[in-house]
Amino acid sequence: MYYDFWNLSQAPFSQQQDLALFFESELHEEALARLLFVAEEQKKCSLFAGPSGTGKSITLKACQQILTRSPWQCEYLDLLGLEEEEFLWQLCATLRLGPAQDTPLPQLWRQLTDCLTGMQLTQGRLLLLLDHVDQSRLESLHAIERLLHSGTQQFPSLSLVLAMDDLNSARAERAARISDLSIELAAFDAEMTENYIQHRLSLSGCADPLFTSDAVAEIQNAAQGIPARINQICDLALLAGYEQNLNEIGIDVIRRAVREINGTPAHFNRISEVIQGV
Template sequence: MYIEFFQLREMPFSITPDPAYLYMSPRHQEALGHLLYGTGQYGGFVQLTGEVGTGKTTIVRTLLEQRLDKVDVAFVHNPRLNEQEFVQAICDELGVAYPREQLTLKTLIDALNEHLLRTHAEGRRTVLIIDEAQNLQPEVLEQVRLLTNLETAKEKLLRIMLIGQPELSALLARPDLRQLASRITARFHLTPLGARETAEYIEHRLKVAGSHGEVFTPQAMEEIHRYTKGVPRLINIVCDRALLGAYAQNARRITPEIVRKAAREAIGQLPDEFDPHARRRWRWIEFGWAAALLLSLALLAWSLTRHHDAATAPAAKVTSPPSAAVAATNESPAPAPAAAAAAPPAAAVADPAADFAMLEQTAEPLGAVMSRLIRLWDSKIVVPRGENVCAALKRERLECYRGHGSWADLTQMNRPTILTLDLPSSGAQNFLLTGLDAQSASFATAYGPVRVPLASLDGVWNGEFLLLWRRGTAETYIGPQTRGASVAYLWRRLAALDGVTPPTPLPTRFGPQLGDALTQFQKTRGLVADGVAGIRTLIALGDEVPQTPTLAAAADGTP
C-alpha cells in the first residue's frame, strides 16, 4: 500500500525473520560470534538468550546461511517433545537411518552415535541447535546432557546450542539441572537496542528495502525507541504502522506525532508515556546493558585467547563483515603466486574464471582488510584486541557505514570500500576497493593492486558494502528542524565545495536559503535532491577535507 508512495522495493518492517535485513549491532555481532565459535573445532555447549523480539531467531537463520565448512546442522524448531521424540527429531534432521519398527530411545541413540562417529571420521562436525529451549521439559534437558557424553578421546561428537528467552537461564539454574548448566562453555544474553542503534536499525532496513532518503525524522526515531524500548520486533510493528499512517496523510516525512499515534494503535499506550521519571530510569537501564556488553566482550576475548593461538593477530580485529556473513580470523595469508600480484591491463576483457582465480589467490582475512582500510584514513589508529572496531573508530570521529547499492553508488560516495565477493571456490571473501571506473574495479591486497572487470564482479557481488567516513558534526541528519552548530557546519562546507556565500553572521537555524543551497549541491553530486543532509550527503560534504581517501585518488589501484 505505501511501498510505491515511499518508492520502496518491498515492505521494510516485516516481523518475519529475514537475514537480509539483519542489522548487526555490537550485541548482534557478539551473539553471532558466539554461535560461530560454537560450530568450530573447539566449540562445545553454547547458550544464547534474549527477550522476545530481540532477534535471536534471525541471528540463528543468519548462521544457517553461512557456508560453514564441513559442518552438519540439526535444527529443532519445536522443543515440546518427549525424550524419544526429541532424539528422533535430531536423527531426522541429520538423515540418520534407524529401524522404524519397535523403535526405542536406545536404538535411536545407538544409530545417532554411529552416525556421529562416521561423520567425525570424515572430518565433519555436527551441530545441534534447539530454538525456544525454555520450553524443554527437564527430562528432555537431561537427555541433552546425556547427548554431550557422545565423544571421542579428544573432542565432543555433538556441539549443542540452546536458544531461548531469559526463562531458559532460570530453568538451567535449577539444582536438578546443575550438571547440564556446568557443561555450558559460552553464554550470551542479547539485549535490546540503544537509542542510536534504534535509529541505525530503522535506516538500515529502509535502505535494504530501497529507500534513498530520510523517511523518519530524528525526533520520530527517538519516539520509536521510547515506545519500543529498542526491541526490534516492536520497532518493526511501530514503523510499519507509522509508514501506513504517513501514507494515509500523504506525508513524505514521518514526525513524532505520527509515531505516537502509530504506537498507540499498534501496541497500546505505554505506562511511562506520562511518567516524567521514565526516561531517566531507561537511561540507567541502558547503562546497565552497556556494562553487560563490555563484560561479554571481555569474556569472549578470554575464551578465544584460551582456545586459539593469537600470535599472528592483525592490527585491527573485525567482529562483523559488511554482509555479516564471514567471521574475522587471525590467519596470515599464504604467499601468492607471482602472477597474482600483477594487475591485468585496464582494458582487459572479462574472463570470470581467471578473474576469480586471481581474487581467490589474493584473498585475506577480514581483519587484515579492515586494517588496510583504517590505515588509508590514519596510520596511527590502533584498535585494541577484542574491541568492536566500529565502536573504537567512533572515538577517532570515523564512522562505519554499511549499505546496499550499485557501482554508481560507490562512485558517487567516492570512498575506499570493503566488498564481500561470493567466489565460486572459496565462498565469501572480503576485498578492499580502492579504485573504480566504468569498466573495472581496483582492489588493494597484500600482494599489490589487482584490477578486475566489472563484468566479472557483477555475478559475485550482492551490492552490500562497508566504508568509513569522517564525521564533521554530531548530527547524522540535518534538516528544517535542526538548530545549532550543525547548521553553521553545513554553510562552511557548502562555501568550501560549491563557492556558496553564506550569510553573515552564520545562522544557527536551518532556513529555506540553506535548503536551496543544499539541494543544488546534491544535484551536482548525483545525490537525492531533497534539501536535507543525511549520511550520504554528509559523506559528500567531507570531500577535499585533508586526509580523506577517495576512490579517485586511488584510481590506479594503489592505496
C-alpha cells in the first residue's frame, strides 16, 4: 500500500520469518555461533531462551540453513500447542518415516526408536531444533525426555535445542536438568535498534533514513529493543506517514502509532481510518 510512496520494493517490517531479512546483530551472531557449537561438539541438549519477539525462531532457521551444507541432518519443528501424539507424528513426518494419519502413539514411538537406532549403527547425526517448547502441552516435554534418552544410547545420534521464552519458568527448570548448555538472546540496545531499522529499510530498497533520530529513540523506548515490536511500530508509522504525505517519520508519528498498538484512544486518529479504508 505504501511501498511506492516510500520507494520500497517490499514491506521492510514484515513479521514473517523471512531469512532474506535476517539481521545478524552481535547478539544473534553469538547465539548462532553457540547453536553451531551444539552441533559440532555433539552436545546432548541445549536451552535457547530470550524474551518473546527477540528472534529465536528465525535464528533457529538460520542455523538450519547453515547446516544444510554439513554432514548433519538438521530439522526444525514448532511445538506451539502440540500434545505428545501431535508432536511425535509431526516429527515422524519431518524425518520422512511415513506415518499414516491414524498411526497410533506406540507405533510412532517404534518408528522413531528404529530411526535413532539406525543412526547409531551408521554413526549418523541428527539435530532437532524444537521451537516454543514452553508453549507445548506438558506431555510433550515428557516425550522430549524419552526421545533424548532413546537417541543417546551407545553412539549418541541425537542433539536437541529447546527454544523457550523464559529460563526462569518451572518448565525451563525441568528442561535444564537434561540440558548441558544454555543460550540466551537479549533485546537490542539503542544502537542495535537504529542499525536494525536501517538494515530492514536497505534490504527493501531504501538507502536513506526515513526515521528521525528522535523517532528512533522513541521506538527503542516503546519497543524496549524487541525486534517484533520494532517491526509493528515501524510498519504502522510508515502507513501513517504515507497517509499524511510526510517526507520522514518523526517522534509524533511514532507516539501515535504506539497509542494505536496499545489500544489507547486518541483525540484525532487517522491511522485507523486509513487502515479501515484499505
